[in-house]
Amino acid sequence: MKSLLHSNPLKIAGVCIGLFLLLYLSYFSLIFGVIDTSWQTAIDAYTHFNGSNEHIVIKEVRVPRVLNALAVGASLGIAGALLQSLTRNPVADVELFGLNAGAALFVVFAVTFVGISSLTAFTWISFLGAAASGLVVYLLGSLGRDGLTPVKLTLAGAAITALAASARHGMLVLNEKALDEVLFWLSGSVGGRKLEFLQAVFPYMAVAWVGAFLLARPIQTLLMGDDVAKGLGQRTLLVKVMTGVVIVLLSGASVAVAGPIGFVGLVTPHLARYLVGVDTRWVFLYSGILGSAILLAADIAARFIAKPAEVPIGAMTALVGIPFFIYVARKGLEKK
Structure with missing residues (x-):
């Protein structure tokens, strides 16, 4: 497969450009919004905090939002x-494969019927939901004489995504209080999330990031068959389980922080390749950088x-992701 950046120096340069892009986007997200501020105001919010609206917005809203994103x-x-490599499926994504839906279903169940509000419990419930839905999808995809195939x-x-969505809606109809608590979260958002949510799950994210890069070589070998x-x-088997x-x-960590956000994991691996x-x-x-x-x-x-209203971020990613999904799916069918 031909790549745009065909040498390691070019790839390293690409990483530097990507990091610069992240800095620029972070700056834009931090400074501009319903209340426009400045870089100096952002610095003063941490060095000379005076309780003004601008300083509160920077510390309590903008910085957590940028870090969450x-x-x-x-x-x-x-x-x-990882999922596309593991399944050898070009349309694999944690949203399309039901992992986000399972995590969200377990969280809604816990909020609706158990009344859980602990950040630690919230995180583990999200992990459990993602694992359970992933296992069910794997078992269903393995049924039949052909075994596990990308189409199945x-x-x-x-099917699991649709089932989980129906179950979530049914639970929320029964509990209007829970509906108020999780409705905006269910549509996906990095706004309105306290930094404590990210702090609760960040150790797991960091371990998973390191684990992904440690698994890169074994997965490369696994791709040969x-x-x-x-x-x-x-x-x-050990490589697949890990x-x-x-x-x-x-x-699970992503859903715990921002709710189910789809299509980011579908688009980025294709752009990266x-x-x-x-x-x-x-x-x-x-x-990771592109995501x-x-x-x-x-x-x-x-x-x-x-503006001044806000569209759920899940809707914005779907605007890009759905046409991309159709394109990739059609491309795969044409090859056959």
Whole structure:
């Protein structure tokens, strides 16, 4: 597969450009909004806090929003790259495969019937939901004489996503208080989230990021086929299980912070492979950077497209992701 950046120096330069883009988007997100501020105001909010509206907005709203978008975007991008590599399915995504839906379903159940509000419990429930839905999708996709296939995985993911959405709506109809608490969260948003949410899940995100890059070489070998990987001495089942654990951590942590946000993990691996080729180490790195950039850009657009109202960020990512999904799906059918 030909790539735009075909040498390591060019790829390193691309990383530097990507990081600069993240800094620029972070600056834009921090300074502009319903209340426009300045870079000096942002600095003064931490060095000479005076209780003004501008300082409160910077500390309590803008900074958590930027950090949430960076962390969740990177996690979704890397999770999508891992999932596409593991399943060898170009339309794989934590949203399309039901992981986000399962995590959201478990959280809504806990809020509706158990009344859980603890950040720690919230996080673990999200992880459990993502793991449970992922396992069900895998089992359903493995049924039949052909075994596990990309088409069956996609159909199983769509079925679980629809089932989880119906169950969530049914629960919320029964409990109007829970509806008020989780409605905006369910449509996906990095706004209105306290920094404590990110602090609660960030250790898991960081471990999963490191795990993804440690798994990059084994996954690269696995992409050559199970038989070849076993012939080279790889314990393929262990690699698949560890990859699944990392995906669950990334997906569950992202849902706990921002709700179910789709299509970021679908788009970013394709863009990363277009830029750097099929080397999984570079693909995972670029997917993380691109995921953060896409989510930050979507969040900025969500604030300005209907100003002073705000569009859920999940709707903004869907505007890009759905046409991309159709394009990738049609491209795959044409190859057949």
